[in-house]
Amino acid sequence: MMENKEKSMFQEARMKLKLTRNKVADLSDGFFNESRLEKIETGKLEIHPEEVVKLAEIYKDKELCSTFCAMECPVGIKRGMKVVKEKNLSQIVLEMLATLQSLDEKKVRLIEMTVDGKIDDKEIRDFKIIQDxxxxxxxxxxxxxxxIEHYVDKN
Structure with a gap:
C-alpha cells in the first residue's frame, strides 16, 4: 500500500469531529491504538472492514462504510458498488417508486424471456437493462x- 499525502476519509471524519487519534483510541475501547490509526489514516496500513465499521460507529458516520465498500474494498469495487449518500426521505421514496414502476413494467418481458428456457441475444440485452x-x-x-439508521440513532 502506498503512502498518501492527501487526507484519507478516515482522517477527515476524525478531524471533522475535532478528535485526536488518542481520543479515538480511547473511544474504541482497545480496538485501536494511536499508532495504528496514524498508519491507517496516512495509507501506511490497509484498514480491515471491521475497523471501518468501528470507526463509523465512533464517528457516527454511516457514509464511511458505504464509501469504503465502493472505493476501497475489492469485493465492493468488483461488484460495482456505489457510494450511498444520505438523502431526504421524500427523494428516496420517489426514487424507489419510480424504480418499482419500471421493474413492474419489465415483469411481463421477464416472463416472456424465460418461458421457453432459452435466452437469445436480444433477451440478453433486456436482462442487462433489468440488471441495471x-x-x-x-x-x-x-x-x-x-x-432509517440515522433517524433511529437521532431518536
Missing part, C-alpha cells in the same frame, strides 16, 4: 436503510 434497474433499486434500498 435492480442495481438502482439496490442503491435506493441502501439509501433508505442509511436514512
Amino acid at each position: 434497474q435492480l442495481k438502482q433499486m439496490e442503491e435506493t434500498i441502501h439509501s433508505l436503510q442509511l436514512w
Whole structure:
C-alpha cells in the first residue's frame, strides 16, 4: 500500500469531529491504538472492514462504510458498488417508486424471456437493462436503510 499525502476519509471524519487519534483510541475501547490509526489514516496500513465499521460507529458516520465498500474494498469495487449518500426521505421514496414502476413494467418481458428456457441475444440485452434497474433499486434500498439508521440513532 502506498503512502498518501492527501487526507484519507478516515482522517477527515476524525478531524471533522475535532478528535485526536488518542481520543479515538480511547473511544474504541482497545480496538485501536494511536499508532495504528496514524498508519491507517496516512495509507501506511490497509484498514480491515471491521475497523471501518468501528470507526463509523465512533464517528457516527454511516457514509464511511458505504464509501469504503465502493472505493476501497475489492469485493465492493468488483461488484460495482456505489457510494450511498444520505438523502431526504421524500427523494428516496420517489426514487424507489419510480424504480418499482419500471421493474413492474419489465415483469411481463421477464416472463416472456424465460418461458421457453432459452435466452437469445436480444433477451440478453433486456436482462442487462433489468440488471441495471435492480442495481438502482439496490442503491435506493441502501439509501433508505442509511436514512432509517440515522433517524433511529437521532431518536
